[in-house]
Amino acid sequence: MGGGVPIGILVKDRAPGKAHPSAHRPPGRKGAFLWNLLFLLLGLLTLAIGVWGLLAKGWLQGERLAPLASDPMLLFVLAGLGASTVSLAGCLGALRSSACLLRFFVGATLAFVGLEVLGGLLLLVARQRLRDALQDALLLCLLRYQEEPDLRFLVDEVQRSLRCCGLNSYRDWESNLYFNCSAPGVQACSVPASCCLDPQQNGSITNDQCAFGVLHLGDMAAAGVVHLGGCVVQLGAWLRAQAGGITTGVAVLVLLEATGLLLALKVLADIAPGGARG
Structure with missing residues (x-):
């Protein structure tokens, strides 16, 4: 028949397991990627400030390594390294739809939230x-x-x-x-x-x-x-006068962390039925 579509093409298009690539892309992964990218940049900025501070004072030159643990700039290095590592895992997990990386991100974020709650309890119990x-x-x-x-x-x-x-x-x-x-x-x-x-x-x-x-x-x-x-x-x-501002800041931080968790969990839920990549 002159105007018909070749049967081979129809069979090829309808072959099982050949779904369009976009069908396996979780709809929420773009938001999760952008959210974690923002925190990745903030973490790298914090890490850069800490390393710059240590270099400016010669801590990393070899002759002054002994009292390094008492330097306040080390806190910037550790905080920036932790935040950038966790955010990078969230970015790659959302980009590649990797359940392994997303689970690591969720676990690390929950650990941070747990430490924050523990710190708040210590402030109340052990104030003296x-x-x-x-x-x-x-x-x-x-x-x-x-x-x-x-x-x-x-x-x-x-x-x-x-x-x-x-x-x-x-x-x-x-x-x-x-x-x-x-x-x-x-x-x-x-x-x-x-x-x-x-x-x-x-x-x-x-x-x-x-x-x-x-x-x-x-x-x-x-x-x-x-x-x-x-x-x-x-x-x-x-x-004591800043207690209200401190409470507000902690609440905003917890809200941001909860938003990142919800985005990651949504991507995990979307990719779980189709078999997640590690």
Whole structure:
């Protein structure tokens, strides 16, 4: 018959197991891929900041590896490495419809959520111990003030913003080897300029010598130069005032993680009936 379709083509088109490639693509995998791609980029950015910080201070040059574990930049490295690894697994799992990678992503995300819940419970149950741990961490910052640029920046920002000095009082700086009155340097019997009531000279330039020799003075005279109160009480009050913002931030983080989980589980559910690739 002149206008008919060849029977061979019809048989070929209708052959079993030859479905169109798009039939095996889970409809939600594009959203899961884009969602995890965003967190992959954020994780890589965090990792890059941490590595840059360690390189800038020479931690990775070989001669300063011993105290590496106490460096705050290591937290950026670990957080960025963990987030980028999990997000990469989610991206590849959604892109290739791989049940193995998606299950790894779901398990790792659930582990992160579990750690966050455990941390929240610890904050409620062991507040006093955590307060003591915070004070120990601040003492470490005080002792290593001159040795770590990022710790020095952190201490100066806290003292300047909260208008405080030291842990419990300005005299806590006597425990620092450089500010102790028996130290040989020019900073002996002094405290950082961030403790000063007015650290600015001529309204714009920081006067690094505004607190020189203040530990020689009595409390009455020192009160006209530096803040006498410590930062532990002020920091605790600030954290209590920020409780609402912290709670909101945690809720947003959990919501984002839940969204990523739901997207991954949807892709898993779509590819499960057809046989997932590993």
